[in-house]
Amino acid sequence: MAEELIDPRDTLIAELIDLAAVEPRLVVLDADVSRTTHTRQFRDRFPARFYDVGIAEQNLLGISAGMATMGCIPVASTFSVFASMRAAEQLRTSICYPRLNVKVLGGYAAMSDAKDGATHHSIEDVAITRSLANLVVLAPSDGVMARKVARAAVEHVGPVYVRVEYGSMPVLHEPATSFRIGQGYRMRAGSDITIAAYGSAVARALQAAAALARDGIDAEVLDMVSLKPIDEDLLLDSVGRTGALVTLEDHNVIGGLASAACQALVGAGMAPRFRALGIGDTFTESGAPDDLRDKYGVASRAAVAAALELCGRADAGPRV
Numbered sequence: 671m672a673e674e675l676i677d678p679r680d681t682l683i684a685e686l687i688d689l690a691a692v693e694p695r696l697v698v699l700d701a702d703v704s705r706t707t708h709t710r711q712f713r714d715r716f717p718a719r720f721y722d723v724g725i726a727e728q729n730l731l732g733i734s735a736g737m738a739t740m741g742c743i744p745v746a747s748t749f750s751v752f753a754s755m756r757a758a759e760q761l762r763t764s765i766c767y768p769r770l771n772v773k774v775l776g777g778y779a780a781m782s783d784a785k786d787g788a789t790h791h792s793i794e795d796v797a798i799t800r801s802l803a804n805l806v807v808l809a810p811s812d813g814v815m816a817r818k819v820a821r822a823a824v825e826h827v828g829p830v831y832v833r834v835e836y837g838s839m840p841v842l843h844e845p846a847t848s849f850r851i852g853q854g855y856r857m858r859a860g861s862d863i864t865i866a867a868y869g870s871a872v873a874r875a876l877q878a879a880a881a882l883a884r885d886g887i888d889a890e891v892l893d894m895v896s897l898k899p900i901d902e903d904l905l906l907d908s909v910g911r912t913g914a915l916v917t918l919e920d921h922n923v924i925g926g927l928a929s930a931a932c933q934a935l936v937g938a939g940m941a942p943r944f945r946a947l948g949i950g951d952t953f954t955e956s957g958a959p960d961d962l963r964d965k966y967g968v969a970s971r972a973a974v975a976a977a978l979e980l981c982g983r984a985d986a987g988p989r990v
Contacts, residue, residue, distance in 0.1 A: 675838035676813030679777060682834060683708045685820040686745060687715050695741060696824060699723055701730045701748035706836075707777045709747045727752040731760035731774070738770040743824060749783065750776025750833055754795035765829045766802045773823045773830045779809070780869060780920035781963070782835040787956035792833075793949045797925020799831045800898045806851055807898040809833040811872040812842045815895055818849035826851055833897075835870045835920070837959070842872060842893070854901035856908065860890030863914040863977050866905060868894045868927060871918045871968065878918075878973035887981050894927055902934045909935065914943040914980045918973050920963065923948035945976040 690696040690712070699721045704710040713720035723730045727748050734744035746753070753761070753776045765772045776795055783790040799807045806826060810816040816834065823830040842857065857872065858879050867875040872893045879889035890908050894900060909915045915935075917928045928946035935942065949966050963969040 674841045676841055677836060677838055678810050678813050678816035678834055679708045679836050681813040682775070682810070682816040682820045682832075683711050685817040686824070687712055689821060689824050690716055690719065693743065693824070695743045696745065697721065697737060697742050698745045698747060699730055699734055701725055701727050701752070703748060703777075707747045707775070727757040728760050731757045731772070732764055734772045735760070735764040735768075735770050738765075738772050743771055743773070745773045745775060745824070747775040747777065749790060750779040750792035750795045751790055753831070754792065754798045758798060761799075761805075761831075762802050766804045769804045769828050771827055771829070773832065776831060776833050777836060779833040779835045781954060781959045782837050782870070784956070784958050788954050791954045793920070793922050793954060794925070795833060796897055796919075796921050796927070797929070800925060800930065804829055805898065806830040806896075807833070808851070808895060809868040809897055810895060811867075811869055811893050812839050814841055814843040814845055814847065815849065815893075818847065819895065822849055822851050833869065839870055840873050842876070849895065852896050852899040852901060854895060854904040855893040856890065856904065857893050858889065858891040860888040860912065862888045862912055862981055863916065864890045864892060864908045864912045865916045865918060865973055865977065866892040866894055866908075866927060866931060867918040868897060869920060871920055874963075874968075874970040875918050875973060877970040878977065881970065881974045882977050885978065885983060887977060887983065889977060897927065897930065900930050900934065902938075905931060905934055906938050906940065909940060909942050912942075914977075916945045916947060916973055916976045916980065918947045918968060920968055921948050923950065943980045945980060947972050947976060
């Protein structure tokens with residue numbers, strides 16, 4: 671049977687439409703990219719509750735902050751690279767500082783915006799948003815989880831940043847799966863090594879685990895959907911049993927999951943065998959996402975090679 675593929679932006683917007691049917695305070699704002707973000711689907715259903723502010727991301731978040739003070743639940747949608755950097759001051763000072771009830775959707779996250787090139791890659795947004803006080807940071811790994819995350823974000827009272835990678839992604843979670851902020855998931859149980867990921871990298875972590883199984887290595891895979899707050903209990907339990915950790919993310923290794931994991935492990939007095947796979951101290955270049963993942967060492971084969979090394983089986987060689 672063919673693998674089911676869903677674009678998370680579609681299910682996320684569908685969930686917002688469902689929520690808006692019962693929550694009259696919910697409004698959506700967009701920075702003139704509604705065709706790409708698919709928020710025009712919300713516009714078509716609730717035209718009086720949709721606002722296109724133009725290509726002006728600082729204004730997008732400023733208006734959202736003002737609407738939140740009047741009792742609305744604004745969802746501000748744009749590309750993640752602009753939400754996290756161009757409008758960083760508004761996100762920090764106008765939304766996070768007063769803990770306003772604004773939800774920011776960062777679309778085309780990571781390297782998923784191949785058509786617009788390297789300047790539109792968002793490989794710093796997790797580091798930026800995780801550093802902002804009062805801000806929840808979430809990153810769904812598939813279309814099912816995108817729905818769960820959208821609902822949790824809207825129901826949470828306070829600022830939330832949702833990092834959404836666009837494009838067809840395999841379905842990893844069951845529709846009945848529940849989610850709460852601060853929760854991660856054990857996607858595959860294992861005893862030899864832990865591979866922790868989020869977003870589209872979770873599917874590649876599962877591919878790596880399948881390849882490692884052929885070499886006799888039992889890898890546990892974690893989906894760290896909630897990057898802030900992170901599920902420390904899940905991470906520490908897993909690494910405490912396996913004794914080794916590989917973090918895999920389409921993001922700079924500084925400030926992302928690798929940094930969050932290190933903070934949790936050191937805080938718990940744990941020093942496992944560890945490899946952080948992410949974008950190094952470099953800017954990315956334009957290209958197809960999978961080609962770039964190979965180039966920058968965040969493809970499945972890189973996770974396999976790192977796991978083999980940590981398990982003392984580097985001679986086996988990656989097979990993905």
